Amino acid sequence: MEESRHERLSCLAVCAGAGGLALGLEQAGFDPVLLLDNRPVACETLRLNRPDWNVLETDLLDFVPEEHREVYDVDLLAAGLPRVKASAARVRENSAEELRLLEATVMLLHGVQPRALLVENLSELADRPAYEPIRTEIETELEHLGYQHRWFVVNAMEHGVPQDRKQGILVAFKGDVIHDFVPPLPDTGPPLTVGEVLGPSMAARGWPHAAAWAAQADRVAPTLVGGSWNRGGPDLGMTGSKRSWARMRVNGATVADVVPGPEDPWDASPDGTEMVKLTVEQAARLQGFPDDWSFAGTKTSRYRQVGHATPPPVGRVLGFAIRAALGRPAPAPPVRR
CATH class of the missing domain: 3.40.50.150 (Vaccinia Virus protein VP39)
Known part of the structure; x- marks a missing residue:
C-alpha cells in the first residue's frame, strides 16, 4: 500500500x-x-x-x-x-x-x-x-x-x-x-520580489547598475500578458502595467535581446528616461520557469508563449x-x- x-x-x-x-x-x-x-x-x-x-x-x-x-x-x-x-x-x-x-x-x-x-x-x-x-x-x-x-x-x-x-x-x-x-x-513568508529574482541575471554581463536596480525593484511584478498572437510585438502589458514597470525603472514597452552590459546606461530617478529592458528569459523567470526551459520561435513568439x-x-x-x-x-x- x-x-x-x-x-x-x-x-x-x-x-x-x-x-x-x-x-x-x-x-x-x-x-x-x-x-x-x-x-x-x-x-x-x-x-x-x-x-x-x-x-x-x-x-x-x-x-x-x-x-x-x-x-x-x-x-x-x-x-x-x-x-x-x-x-x-x-x-x-x-x-x-x-x-x-x-x-x-x-x-x-x-x-x-x-x-x-x-x-x-x-x-x-x-x-x-x-x-x-x-x-x-x-x-x-x-x-x-x-x-x-x-x-x-x-x-x-x-x-x-x-x-x-x-x-x-x-x-x-x-x-x-x-x-x-x-x-x-x-x-507564509513574504513574496519574492522582481529584484530578488532578476538581480543575478541583470549582473550576468557586468552591468554596473545591477545591484542598485535590484534594490529598488523591491516588489512583485504586475501580471505578464502574452498579448495577441495576430498583431503587435512583445511588451509587458497594458498601460497600467507599463506604469508599474516604470516605477521599477523597467521599460515595459518592449523586450530586449540580451541583458544589459557594462556600457548600458540607467537612470534611477523616477522621471528618468534611461530604463532597463527585460529579456524573454527574464520574463520566464518571473513566471517561475526553470532556467533550463527553452522556448522555440522568434523573440515575439517566445514571449507570447511565456506570457500566456x-x-x-x-x-x-x-x-x-x-x-x-x-x-x-x-x-x-x-x-x-
Missing part, C-alpha cells in the same frame, strides 16, 4: 501551450500520456524540452479521444485554456472560441473518464456574477457526469512566483472525492493538492529517458 502512495500518476494536458502547467504537474508527480496544442511553435517548445513527451499538434475542438486510447481513465485531465470573455455568457450563437474550448474540455470527460479535472482560466470566471451563466452550464454538465466540483482563485505571488497574477481554478472529482480536496494554502503560460509553481501546488485528495500525497521523481 505504501509503495502505491508514491507512484507517479497520469494526466492528459490540453491547450498545453509552452508547458507551464504540465511542467508544474510533472513536478507534483503527474506524467502526461498526451499533450495537445494547436500552435506549431508551442508543440516545438514541448518537444524541445521533453523529447519523451507524446505531443499532438491539433485543435482541441478536433480531438477525438477514441482515437487515442492511452488517454482513457487517466488520473487527471488538465487544461490551461485561453481566457473566456464575459460577453460569451450573453451570446450563445456563434459563441466565443474561448468558451467553446472550455465546453469542449468538459465534454472530454465523456470519452476520457479521468479521476480528476483541473481547468485554469481568468480569475473572474471563478467568482464574478457576469460569469454565473457559464459556471452554471459547466456545473450542470459536471453533475450529469458524476463529478463534484469547486471553483476558487489562486494568486501566483502566494506560491513562489514574483508576480501579482490571479488565476481562476476549477477542480472536479469523480464521486465524493471533492470533500478531501483542500486548495493550496498561501506561502501558467506559472509552473502554481501547477505544482495544484498538482500536490489534487494528489492529496486522490490519496497519493508523495510523488516519486520523474524518470527521464
Whole structure:
C-alpha cells in the first residue's frame, strides 16, 4: 500500500501551450500520456524540452479521444485554456472560441473518464456574477457526469512566483472525492520580489547598475500578458502595467535581446528616461520557469508563449493538492529517458 502512495500518476494536458502547467504537474508527480496544442511553435517548445513527451499538434475542438486510447481513465485531465470573455455568457450563437474550448474540455470527460479535472482560466470566471451563466452550464454538465466540483482563485505571488497574477481554478472529482480536496494554502513568508529574482541575471554581463536596480525593484511584478498572437510585438502589458514597470525603472514597452552590459546606461530617478529592458528569459523567470526551459520561435513568439503560460509553481501546488485528495500525497521523481 505504501509503495502505491508514491507512484507517479497520469494526466492528459490540453491547450498545453509552452508547458507551464504540465511542467508544474510533472513536478507534483503527474506524467502526461498526451499533450495537445494547436500552435506549431508551442508543440516545438514541448518537444524541445521533453523529447519523451507524446505531443499532438491539433485543435482541441478536433480531438477525438477514441482515437487515442492511452488517454482513457487517466488520473487527471488538465487544461490551461485561453481566457473566456464575459460577453460569451450573453451570446450563445456563434459563441466565443474561448468558451467553446472550455465546453469542449468538459465534454472530454465523456470519452476520457479521468479521476480528476483541473481547468485554469481568468480569475473572474471563478467568482464574478457576469460569469454565473457559464459556471452554471459547466456545473450542470459536471453533475450529469458524476463529478463534484469547486471553483476558487489562486494568486501566483502566494506560491513562489514574483508576480501579482490571479488565476481562476476549477477542480472536479469523480464521486465524493471533492470533500478531501483542500486548495493550496498561501506561502507564509513574504513574496519574492522582481529584484530578488532578476538581480543575478541583470549582473550576468557586468552591468554596473545591477545591484542598485535590484534594490529598488523591491516588489512583485504586475501580471505578464502574452498579448495577441495576430498583431503587435512583445511588451509587458497594458498601460497600467507599463506604469508599474516604470516605477521599477523597467521599460515595459518592449523586450530586449540580451541583458544589459557594462556600457548600458540607467537612470534611477523616477522621471528618468534611461530604463532597463527585460529579456524573454527574464520574463520566464518571473513566471517561475526553470532556467533550463527553452522556448522555440522568434523573440515575439517566445514571449507570447511565456506570457500566456501558467506559472509552473502554481501547477505544482495544484498538482500536490489534487494528489492529496486522490490519496497519493508523495510523488516519486520523474524518470527521464
